Amino acid sequence: MTPLKLPFSFKHSILALGSETNTTFSLLNKDTVFLSRPYQDLKDLSVFEDFKNDILKEEKSLGIKPEIIACDMHPEYTSSKYAREITKGKKEIRLVEVQHHHAHAAACMAENNLSGKVIGVAFDGTGYGTDGKIWGGEFLITDYKDFERMGHIAYIPMPGGDRAVLEPIRMLLAYLYKAYGGYINKVPADILERLGREKSLVITNMMDREINSPLTSSAGRLFDAVSSLMGIKDRISYEGEAAIMLEEAAKSSASKDSYNFRLRENGAINIDFGDTIKEVVSGLAKKEAISDIARKFHNTLAEATAKTCVMIQKKHKIKKVVLTGGVFQNKILLGEASERLEAAGFTVYMHHNVPAGDRGVSLGQAVIAARRAPSERKKCA
Secondary structure (H helix, E strand, C coil): EEEEEEEEEEEEEEEEEECCEECEEEEEEEEEEECCCCCECCCCCHHHHHHHHHHHHHHHHHHHCCCCCEECCCCCCCCHHHHHHHHHHHHHEEEEEEHHHHHHHHHHHHCCCCCCEEEEEEEEEEECCCCEEEEEEEEECCCCEEEEEEEEECCCCCCCCCCHHHCCCHHHHHHHHHHHCCCCCCCCHHHHHHHHHHHHHHHHHHHHCCCCCEECCHHHHHHHHHHHCCCCCCCCCCHHHHHHHHHHHHCCCCCCCCCCEEEECCCEEEEHHHHHHHHHHHHCCCCCHHHHHHHHHHCCCCCHHHHHHHHHHHHCCCCEEEEEEEHCCCHHHHHHHHHHHHCCCCCCCCCCCCCCCHHHHHHHHHHHHHHHCCCEEEEEE
């Protein structure tokens, strides 16, 4: 297991069970967290058995007997069900459920030995939100104990739920339908042909009637939609494939341009990319280079990230920003966002040794669980 020193020491030991796919578990003892190897998909019974057996082996090897179990707050994750199972009826073991993106931000904080409050920008594919919706494009004010959601990518339906993850063209139709005010006849004809006109009508009807179309703020699903819009990938074999190919398309362009977007403040800041989608449609119609369009999209998301953080900073006077979540494995986005944030006066922190994606979630869960037991905390920087 990979050891990581923490900025505080804790009396009791903690087992953090991570996420669902491409995940890890962590064991915390005093001022050190030990991070496990990755596990591809805990829904696979054989993988889950390995996961459970490895936990027992590592507990024995490290001499750790967990008194707190931390897990994701998602009610259906295999790891979360297991956490509830092994703590049920055991008063000596405390269960701590942690919001997914709070865990991402805390992992980046711990890796960089940060203390106090930061702005956490967490971009990924899926995470269960405190409002029951699917988060993934989040701006948080956070520390190791709590967080407040300050902004997010505007909600968009995921028609078909999980099917929309494997069929980015569904997310594209959702974004186009919203951008054009619910008028299917304004959606470019070639996109309707690729999806199938009959299927397009079925999907728009699902969204209109809110049938199996959960709302998401996911940056991953936004990447999927743009990748499909550009004709790069309509259907995928693994999550993130469309986004990876979109990044590849952007690598050969040096464009510094970006598209328009809208920031709406109504409590939390909403980032609406409807104008971005329409401008990409226009660029494609003008036969602009695919590489330039892809690069401009990356620049747009980076610009939106920086402007949203500036709005948050003006109210809350926080100058530290952590960039986390699987989408920030995209080096173009990470570089462009960091550059703009630093130009705006922020100190930017990112992952170096701990993965930005879900493999780092268990680390975040462990430190959050530790910080939520203040009577047991011995010191905290």
